Amino acid sequence: MSSEQQKTVDLTTLSAQQLADVKSQLEQELEHLSQSFQKLRAAQSKFKECIGTIVKTFQGENKGKSILVPLTSSLYVPGVIEDVETVMVDIGTGYYIEKKPKDAIAFYENKVSTLQKNLVDLETIVNGKMGNLRMVEEILRQKVMSSAPNVA
Amino acid sequence: MADAATQSAYEKLTEEFRNTQSDLSSFIEARQKLESQLQENKIVQKEFSILDDHSKIYKLIGPVLIPQDKGEAVMNVDKRLEFIESEIKRIEGQINDTRAKSDKKRAELISFQAQLQEKARS
Numbered sequence A: 001m002s003s004e005q006q007k008t009v010d011l012t013t014l015s016a017q018q019l020a021d022v023k024s025q026l027e028q029e030l031e032h033l034s035q036s037f038q039k040l041r042a043a044q045s046k047f048k049e050c051i052g053t054i055v056k057t058f059q060g061e062n063k064g065k066s067i068l069v070p071l072t073s074s075l076y077v078p079g080v081i082e083d084v085e086t087v088m089v090d091i092g093t094g095y096y097i098e099k100k101p102k103d104a105i106a107f108y109e110n111k112v113s114t115l116q117k118n119l120v121d122l123e124t125i126v127n128g129k130m131g132n133l134r135m136v137e138e139i140l141r142q143k144v145m146s147s148a149p150n151v152a
Numbered sequence B: 001m002a003d004a005a006t007q008s009a010y011e012k013l014t015e016e017f018r019n020t021q022s023d024l025s026s027f028i029e030a031r032q033k034l035e036s037q038l039q040e041n042k043i044v045q046k047e048f049s050i051l052d053d054h055s056k057i058y059k060l061i062g063p064v065l066i067p068q069d070k071g072e073a074v075m076n077v078d079k080r081l082e083f084i085e086s087e088i089k090r091i092e093g094q095i096n097d098t099r100a101k102s103d104k105k106r107a108e109l110i111s112f113q114a115q116l117q118e119k120a121r122s
Helices: A014-055 A101-149 B004-049 B069-120
Strands: A067-069 A075-079 A087-092 A095-099 B059-061 B064-068
Touching: A014 A101, A087 A101, A087 B004, A095 A101, A095 B004, B004 B069, B059 B069, B064 B069
Parallel strands: none
Antiparallel strands: A067 A075, A087 A095, A095 B059, B059 B064
């Protein structure tokens, strides 16, 4: 990426080899960006799940009800919901904060909307890159076609 | 034909160029890691700033959650941010140095190649 300075280059002046290089670089960037996109999506749905869980579980009527607490994904122990007023939220870097369910929901909703904004931004970038890639491919095709008769 | 001396000089130059390239990519990787740590810590800092004084803060140490004083936690995160920022500055200096070095090596390589071709032709 270091060699690609922010200069405008007329794509038609590049050789087929250079175009192929540009194309593979664009493809790599696209790959990376769409991976990030998927990761953001996954994170967003995780936070949404948190909101759903709080809404469903932390209601006054659920106080005193018994639940099964997952210790691992396949091992459960019985428990009782004693407190529907506080939840513990992981805010990152190992810090956890006790919050009211209402505040925790606001916290997660904030996260979801931030991620949504990032997703939209990322999508514009991906679309731009895809346009670039299409253009490079088109010019490359023209190059190859116009040079083919000479070779034959 | 290139003689053995120029051949080995050429190989040495290529090797050096490759080394600076791999240094560069490892520095860039470190820079990216620091950036994600910076973002995470900033989020925590922001979260602390909107916290009221009586909310309980815990820190996960190994498998246990330790209750923490808010002032102490805030101080910790601030300190960590400071550290990460200075690290980023340091790494960026290294990236710039290495990039300059690698560009120089690349230029050397190209002129060497040109020389070799010149020799081969004559």
